[in-house]
Amino acid sequence: MLVNERMGSERRTLNYNPDLCTGCGLCSETCPVDAIDIAPLLPIARGLIKMNRVSFNKEKCVLCGLCASVCIFGAIDLQKDGKSIRGADEYPFWDFKLEIDDEKCFLCGNCADACPRNALLTIRDLPERKSLVKGEINVSMEKCIYCGECAAMCPVSAIEISWRDPDSSNMAIADGIRVDEDKCLYCGICKRICPVGAIRMSCLTCMYKEELKATVEGAVITIDEKCAHCGWCMEICPANAITVKKPIRGTIGQADERCRGESCHACVDVCPCNAISIINGTARIDEKFCVFCGACSSVCPDGLLSIERSELRIRNLKSVAWEHIIKTALQK
Numbered sequence: 001m002l003v004n005e006r007m008g009s010e011r012r013t014l015n016y017n018p019d020l021c022t023g024c025g026l027c028s029e030t031c032p033v034d035a036i037d038i039a040p041l042l043p044i045a046r047g048l049i050k051m052n053r054v055s056f057n058k059e060k061c062v063l064c065g066l067c068a069s070v071c072i073f074g075a076i077d078l079q080k081d082g083k084s085i086r087g088a089d090e091y092p093f094w095d096f097k098l099e100i101d102d103e104k105c106f107l108c109g110n111c112a113d114a115c116p117r118n119a120l121l122t123i124r125d126l127p128e129r130k131s132l133v134k135g136e137i138n139v140s141m142e143k144c145i146y147c148g149e150c151a152a153m154c155p156v157s158a159i160e161i162s163w164r165d166p167d168s169s170n171m172a173i174a175d176g177i178r179v180d181e182d183k184c185l186y187c188g189i190c191k192r193i194c195p196v197g198a199i200r201m202s203c204l205t206c207m208y209k210e211e212l213k214a215t216v217e218g219a220v221i222t223i224d225e226k227c228a229h230c231g232w233c234m235e236i237c238p239a240n241a242i243t244v245k246k247p248i249r250g251t252i253g254q255a256d257e258r259c260r261g262e263s264c265h266a267c268v269d270v271c272p273c274n275a276i277s278i279i280n281g282t283a284r285i286d287e288k289f290c291v292f293c294g295a296c297s298s299v300c301p302d303g304l305l306s307i308e309r310s311e312l313r314i315r316n317l318k319s320v321a322w323e324h325i326i327k328t329a330l331q332k
Helices: 026-030 041-045 066-070 110-114 149-153 189-193 204-208 232-236 266-270 295-299 320-331
Strands: 002-006 012-016 036-038 054-056 076-080 097-100 120-125 135-139 159-163 174-179 199-203 217-222 242-245 248-254 276-279 282-285 305-312
Touching: 012 054, 026 036, 026 066, 026 320, 041 266, 041 295, 066 076, 066 320, 097 217, 110 120, 110 232, 135 174, 135 204, 149 159, 149 189, 189 199, 199 204, 232 242, 248 282, 266 276, 266 282, 266 295, 295 305, 305 320
Parallel strands: none
Antiparallel strands: 002 012, 012 076, 036 054, 097 242, 120 217, 135 199, 159 174, 248 305, 276 282
16 A cells, blocks of 8 residues: 655655554664654454554655665565665665575475465475375175175275165166275275175285385475564474574563463564463563564563564665664664
8 A cells, every 4th residue: 555655856655565564663663754653553463443553654754765674574665666675776675584495395384384474385286196006906796795894994985886776676786886996095904894705906016015206296485575584484394494594683581470471462462473372371482483573562561571682684784874773673
């Protein structure tokens, strides 16, 4: 959504995406003209009110682009003549990254399931079952009594019996039995359960120890504008295939003895990275997943949380004034 615009030698537009914004306050902290205000985050997060997490004062805003440069969630974007300043030589940028080693990746999907911002998508094509197992199976129609025990026991529902109602002209209760060999695992359960020995089965893969290797094709897609570089994907990956470099380094101070825990959980509700849990009646912040955005400390009703940022990995600061302003965020 467009929040400000200026025409001149170039057209500058400031755009805001409320779906990406967490209300962390970095933009407000660093705005040189105090043109950005933070809304009441807690009632917004709890769905009690509907409004944007930040508001922009068009009269104060000078469209400098500092807010867009420091937003680690990509919720603010300054465009010059329709082109985003992200990646432009004259503007600073965040030195963070998320890398996935495709050679190591199992395509298990754990990273996508754990991502608190739905920034990862796993796409995979599994091989056909019949490509991984070989065998032969045959049912003797002369011996089969159509008891149905094989179909009932088959773990993959590969056996189908064509049941019918018998009559005086045909006393048969079934017209036939069919094994879907695309489903069959050649496990032998049907053969062992058959009371009349009507099923003959052999697993060639088992008998000859033939190696049938599974090949899973696919990829993990990163939706960059949603990624907070929190580290959940890296920590949960069983293949150590993911590397995350966070945008901010720091620590969190917490006064545990006064925490209201489950009766409050304001910090839990606003955390964009699922880094906070209530354990034994106290909020616990796991710094492995924290991006030190400051949203939790902003909403704590008792002021029990303090963010100490040791490094903001923002590079290409060519303006001394901007460098000074950004350093103020280290003293939150």
